[in-house]
Amino acid sequence: MSTAIRSIKSLAPLLDRVLVQRIKAETKTASGIFLPESSVKELNEGKVLAVGPGALDKKGQRLPMGVRIGDRVLIPQFGGSPVKVGEEEFHLFRDSEILAKINE
Amino acid sequence: MSTAIRSIKSLAPLLDRVLVQRIKAETKTASGIFLPESSVKELNEGKVLAVGPGALDKKGQRLPMGVRIGDRVLIPQFGGSPVKVGEEEFHLFRDSEILAKINE
Amino acid sequence: MSTAIRSIKSLAPLLDRVLVQRIKAETKTASGIFLPESSVKELNEGKVLAVGPGALDKKGQRLPMGVRIGDRVLIPQFGGSPVKVGEEEFHLFRDSEILAKINE
Amino acid sequence: MSTAIRSIKSLAPLLDRVLVQRIKAETKTASGIFLPESSVKELNEGKVLAVGPGALDKKGQRLPMGVRIGDRVLIPQFGGSPVKVGEEEFHLFRDSEILAKINE
Amino acid sequence: MSTAIRSIKSLAPLLDRVLVQRIKAETKTASGIFLPESSVKELNEGKVLAVGPGALDKKGQRLPMGVRIGDRVLIPQFGGSPVKVGEEEFHLFRDSEILAKINE
Amino acid sequence: MSTAIRSIKSLAPLLDRVLVQRIKAETKTASGIFLPESSVKELNEGKVLAVGPGALDKKGQRLPMGVRIGDRVLIPQFGGSPVKVGEEEFHLFRDSEILAKINE
Amino acid sequence: MSTAIRSIKSLAPLLDRVLVQRIKAETKTASGIFLPESSVKELNEGKVLAVGPGALDKKGQRLPMGVRIGDRVLIPQFGGSPVKVGEEEFHLFRDSEILAKINE
Numbered sequence: 001m002s003t004a005i006r007s008i009k010s011l012a013p014l015l016d017r018v019l020v021q022r023i024k025a026e027t028k029t030a031s032g033i034f035l036p037e038s039s040v041k042e043l044n045e046g047k048v049l050a051v052g053p054g055a056l057d058k059k060g061q062r063l064p065m066g067v068r069i070g071d072r073v074l075i076p077q078f079g080g081s082p083v084k085v086g087e088e089e090f091h092l093f094r095d096s097e098i099l100a101k102i103n104e
Numbered sequence: 105m106s107t108a109i110r111s112i113k114s115l116a117p118l119l120d121r122v123l124v125q126r127i128k129a130e131t132k133t134a135s136g137i138f139l140p141e142s143s144v145k146e147l148n149e150g151k152v153l154a155v156g157p158g159a160l161d162k163k164g165q166r167l168p169m170g171v172r173i174g175d176r177v178l179i180p181q182f183g184g185s186p187v188k189v190g191e192e193e194f195h196l197f198r199d200s201e202i203l204a205k206i207n208e
Numbered sequence: 209m210s211t212a213i214r215s216i217k218s219l220a221p222l223l224d225r226v227l228v229q230r231i232k233a234e235t236k237t238a239s240g241i242f243l244p245e246s247s248v249k250e251l252n253e254g255k256v257l258a259v260g261p262g263a264l265d266k267k268g269q270r271l272p273m274g275v276r277i278g279d280r281v282l283i284p285q286f287g288g289s290p291v292k293v294g295e296e297e298f299h300l301f302r303d304s305e306i307l308a309k310i311n312e
Numbered sequence: 313m314s315t316a317i318r319s320i321k322s323l324a325p326l327l328d329r330v331l332v333q334r335i336k337a338e339t340k341t342a343s344g345i346f347l348p349e350s351s352v353k354e355l356n357e358g359k360v361l362a363v364g365p366g367a368l369d370k371k372g373q374r375l376p377m378g379v380r381i382g383d384r385v386l387i388p389q390f391g392g393s394p395v396k397v398g399e400e401e402f403h404l405f406r407d408s409e410i411l412a413k414i415n416e
Numbered sequence: 417m418s419t420a421i422r423s424i425k426s427l428a429p430l431l432d433r434v435l436v437q438r439i440k441a442e443t444k445t446a447s448g449i450f451l452p453e454s455s456v457k458e459l460n461e462g463k464v465l466a467v468g469p470g471a472l473d474k475k476g477q478r479l480p481m482g483v484r485i486g487d488r489v490l491i492p493q494f495g496g497s498p499v500k501v502g503e504e505e506f507h508l509f510r511d512s513e514i515l516a517k518i519n520e
Numbered sequence: 521m522s523t524a525i526r527s528i529k530s531l532a533p534l535l536d537r538v539l540v541q542r543i544k545a546e547t548k549t550a551s552g553i554f555l556p557e558s559s560v561k562e563l564n565e566g567k568v569l570a571v572g573p574g575a576l577d578k579k580g581q582r583l584p585m586g587v588r589i590g591d592r593v594l595i596p597q598f599g600g601s602p603v604k605v606g607e608e609e610f611h612l613f614r615d616s617e618i619l620a621k622i623n624e
Numbered sequence: 625m626s627t628a629i630r631s632i633k634s635l636a637p638l639l640d641r642v643l644v645q646r647i648k649a650e651t652k653t654a655s656g657i658f659l660p661e662s663s664v665k666e667l668n669e670g671k672v673l674a675v676g677p678g679a680l681d682k683k684g685q686r687l688p689m690g691v692r693i694g695d696r697v698l699i700p701q702f703g704g705s706p707v708k709v710g711e712e713e714f715h716l717f718r719d720s721e722i723l724a725k726i727n728e
Contacts, residue, residue, distance in 0.1 A: 001148035001181050003206075004127060010208040011178065014170045015200060023628060044625035044707075052204075060167050063684050066638045074635065074716075076705065077625050081180060081203055083148075092178075092203050099641060099705055099716050100676075102627075104634040105252035105285050107310075108231060114312040115282065118274045119304060156308075164271050185284065185307055187252075196282075196307055209356035209389050211414075212335060218416040219386065222378045223408060260412075268375050289388065289411055291356075300386075300411055313460035313493050315518075316439060322520040323490065326482045327512060364516075372479050393492065393515055395460075404490075404515055417564035417597050419622075420543060426624040427594065430586045431616060468620075476583050497596065497619055499564075508594075508619055521668035521701050523726075524647060530728040531698065534690045535720060572724075580687050601700065601723055603668075612698075612723055 005085045008049060016055035016095040018067055019083075020046035020075055045102065046075050049090065065095050074100040109189045112153060120159035120199040122171055123187075124150035124179055149206065150179050153194065169199050176206040213293045216257060224263035224303040226275055227291075228254035228283055253310065254283050257298065273303050280310040317397045320361060328367035328407040330379055331395075332358035332387055357414065358387050361402065377407050384414040421501045424465060432471035432511040434483055435499075436462035436491055461518065462491050465506065481511050488518040525605045528569060536575035536615040538587055539603075540566035540595055565622065566595050569610065585615050592622040629709045632673060640679035640719040642691055643707075644670035644699055669726065670699050673714065689719050696726040 005011065013019050023045040027034060048071040054062035067073055076099060080091040109115065117123050127149040131138060152175040158166035171177055180203060184195040213219065221227050231253040235242060256279040262270035275281055284307060288299040317323065325331050335357040339346060360383040366374035379385055388411060392403040421427065429435050439461040443450060464487040470478035483489055492515060496507040525531065533539050543565040547554060568591040574582035587593055596619060600611040629635065637643050647669040651658060672695040678686035691697055700723060704715040 001178075002129070002146070003149050003178065004129070004147055005149070005206055006208060010206050012205040012207055014202055014204055017203060019204070025626070025628070042626070043628055045627050045629070056167060057682055057684065058161055060161065060165070061684070063680055074625075074627065074629075074707065083178065083203075096639060098638055099707075100638055100643070101636040102629055102634050103636055104630060105282075106233070106250070107253050107282065108233070108251055109253070109282075109310055110312060114310050116309040116311055118306055118308055121307060123308070160271060162265055164265065164269070187282065187307075209386075210337070210354070211357050211386065212337070212355055213357070213414055214416060218414050220413040220415055222410055222412055225411060227412070264375060266369055268369065268373070291386065291411075313490075314441070314458070315461050315490065316441070316459055317461070317518055318520060322518050324517040324519055326514055326516055329515060331516070368479060370473055372473065372477070395490065395515075417594075418545070418562070419565050419594065420545070420563055421565070421594075421622055422624060426622050428621040428623055430618055430620055433619060435620070472583060474577055476577065476581070499594065499619075521698075522649070522666070523669050523698065524649070524667055525669070525726055526728060530726050532725040532727055534722055534724055537723060539724070576687060578681055580681065580685070603698065603723075 001082055002084050008085045008088070008090055011050060011083070013050055013052035013092060015052050016063065016065065017052040017092045018048055018065075018095055018098060019050040020073065020080070020091045020093055021049050022046045022075070022089075022091065044075050044077060046073055046091070047071070048073055051095070055095070067095065067098055067101065072102040072104065073098050074102060105186055106188050112189045112192070112194055115154060115187070117154055117156035117196060119156050120167065120169065121156040121196050122152055122169075122199055122202060123154040124177065124184070124195045124197055125153050126150045126179070126193075126195065148179050148181060150177055150195070151175070152177055155199070159199070171199065171202055171205065176208065177202050178204040178206060209290055210292050216293045216296070216298055219258060219291070221258055221260035221300060223260050224271065224273065225260045225300045226256055226273075226303055226306060227258040228281065228288070228299045228301055229257050230254045230283070230297075230299065252283050252285060254281055254299070255279070256281055259303070263303070275303065275306055275309065280312065281306050282308040282310060313394055314396050320397045320400070320402055323362060323395070325362055325364035325404060327364050328375065328377065329364045329404045330360055330377075330407055330410060331362040332385065332392070332403045332405055333361055334358045334387070334403065356387050356389060358385055358403070359383070360385060363407070367407070379407065379410055379413065384416065386411040386414060417498055418500050424501045424504070424506055427466060427499070429466055429468035429508060431468050432479065432481065433468045433508045434464055434481075434511055434514060435466040436489065436496070436507045436509055437465050438462045438491070438505075438507065460491050460493060462489055462507070463487070464489055467511070471511070483511065483514055483517065488520065489514050490516040490518060521602055522604050528605045528608070528610055531570060531603070533570055533572035533612060535572050536583065536585065537572040537612045538568055538585075538615055538618060539570040540593065540600070540611045540613055541569055542566045542595070542609075542611065564595050564597060566593055566611070567591070568593055571615070575615070587615065587618055587621065592624065593618050594620040594622060625706055626708050632709045632712070632714055635674060635707070637674055637676035637716060639676050640687065640689065641676045641716045642672055642689075642719055642722060643674040644697065644704070644715045644717055645673055646670045646699070646715065668699050668701060670697055670715070671695070672697055675719070679719070691719065691722055691725065696728065697722050698724040698726060
């Protein structure tokens with residue numbers, strides 16, 4: 001999805017949405033040889049850039065979010081809404097779609 | 105959807121619906137050269153023109169809305185009901201379909 | 209749906225149903241020229257003729273209706289049950305299907 | 313559905329079911345000319361012959377029914393369970409499927 | 417479904433299930449002439465042989481059943497689980513699938 | 521599903537799952553003649569070998585189970601998860617999928 | 625799903641997710657003869673490496689998990705999200721998808 005947003009920092013996710021920046025796979029080997037683009041696999045990892053205030057329960061109360069800004073997370077293979085700011089692509093996921101945190 | 109509405113300001117969304125006007129993409133480059141229409145991408149951004157009173161919970165209470173009149177928002181790529189007033193097109197989304205606010 | 213109803217005023221919608229009469233598009237231009245029928249677009253606007261008492265919540269209480277008799281409303285492009293009385297066609301919608309009120 | 317029922321009066325609908333007898337369309341014109349069968353449209357109108365005690369809510373309480381024996385009603389174009397008693401056909405609808413009452 | 421059950425009386429339905437024996441259509445006319453098998457329609461009527469204790473609500477309480485042993489009932493055209501005991505076939509329905517009682 | 525389990529007794533079903541061993545159909549007639557394998561029908565009967573602690577309701581309380589270890593039960597024709605231990609096959613069903621108890 | 629995770633121990637499942645390592649089938653027979661790869665069946669067994677804090681009920685309370693770290697479990701034939709760390713593959717399941725514990 002194209003936008004006219006100047007900085008991704010302006011984006012404030014609503015409800016239980018989480019803004020994630022996918023971590024790029026290494027494009028060269030450990031010994032420094034560049035990999036041809038076709039052999040670079042997309043990684044299912046990302047960094048949390050922003051989180052929404054949480055979904056509403058049936059009484060209008062916010063449900064707590066599972067992740068925080070700065071978390072390194074495992075994201076699902078499918079789903080999520082792509083957001084394009086300039087040349088970079090980001091993703092919005094629902095909090096419950098984030099599979100796991102990566103504590104490294 | 106065609107209507108006989110004279111002004112979009114007459115439209116009062118019901119329940120948790122949000123009336124959004126899509127922001128138009130620039131049709132010329134920064135240096136002032138006009139882009140051919142085919143290269144102008146539709147933007148997934150809009151401005152909130154009106155909001156409904158909120159959906160009803162199971163006890164008939166209104167649930168709070170996530171966006172307000174004047175908000176700049178990220179809208180989903182699909183969904184929403186188009187509304188045509190004169191030559192202009194607007195969209196009605198459910199509050200929970202709005203992905204994020206844009207604070208710029 | 210054909211009926212043997214003599215007057216549409218006899219129809220009392222049940223639960224949260226709303227009886228709507230679609231507003232007809234103008235068949236001549238502002239300057240008085242008649243439009244060929246193929247260029248007359250169907251309008252997604254209607255007038256509320258009757259409203260049901262409201263849907264029941266899980267405790268058997270009526271949920272409030274969003275529209276009232278006489279309201280001018282924006283109706284969805286699809287859905288609703290057509291009702292034919294004589295030569296005229298009307299529509300029954302659920303209250304939550306009505307998109308917006310038109311205050312003009 | 314064929315049955316060995318002798319009289320439709322023996323049928324006691326369960327839960328929120330409503331037993332409806334469809335009203336037959338006139339087979340001759342106002343001036344007394346008989347219409348060919350192909351031009352007789354099926355009417356979406358019926359008379360309520362029997363009503364169930366109401367559906368159960370989550371606590372085992374009966375929810376009130378919207379129609380009563382003798383009501384003239386607008387029935388949906390599709391749905392309902394046909395019941396054949398002798399040569400006559402009747403229909404069972406859920407109370408919430410009945411569109412409107414006809415007060416004529 | 418084949419079983420090694422010796423007597424249908426051994427079968428105790430669970431939750432809100434109802435054990436029904438379909439009533440057989442007459443294979444001869446009122447005047448005593450035997451009908452060819454192809455013209456004998458299957459009837460949607462049955463006799464209740466056993467009923468379960470009722471489904472559980474969200475608090476673990478039993479919801480009341482709508483039919484009792486010995487009831488003559490109208491059964492739906494589709495659905496239900498067939499149970500074969502010896503050469504005879506029976507059906508298990510959920511209580512809410514039984515359309516009506518037949519008081520004859 | 522293949523496993524490396526040595527004894528089926530080691531298997532402890534979770535939530536409302538029920539471990540069932542299907543009862544084998546007789547492979548010879550009452551008079552002792554062996555039936556060809558193709559004429560031996562699979563039976564929809566089983567013996568309960570183990571039961572889970574029960575599903576959780578919305579407050580985290582266990583819902584009671586309908587069957588107990590040792591029960592002879594009628595199982596549905598489809599569904600259930602097969603579990604293979606050595607050369608033998610067992611099935612896991614949800615408690616609510618078990619159709620009836622067989623008191624013989 | 626490829627990741628740049630260095631150690632599977634860094635992965636902390638969210639909500640009611642369970643991280644499982646599938647148990648490998650023996651690739652040689654009891655008498656020590658190696659089996660050709662095509663005859664080695666995949667096993668539906670695994671070891672629990674990590675568990676999430678539990679799903680949230682409608683009031684924001686954690687629901688208890690059915691399995692613990694170190695549990696040997698029976699996993700379903702389909703479903704689950706694969707996670708690749710280096711050359712090894714792991715799976716994330718929802719707690720309610722785990723069929724049974726294996727107490728051996």
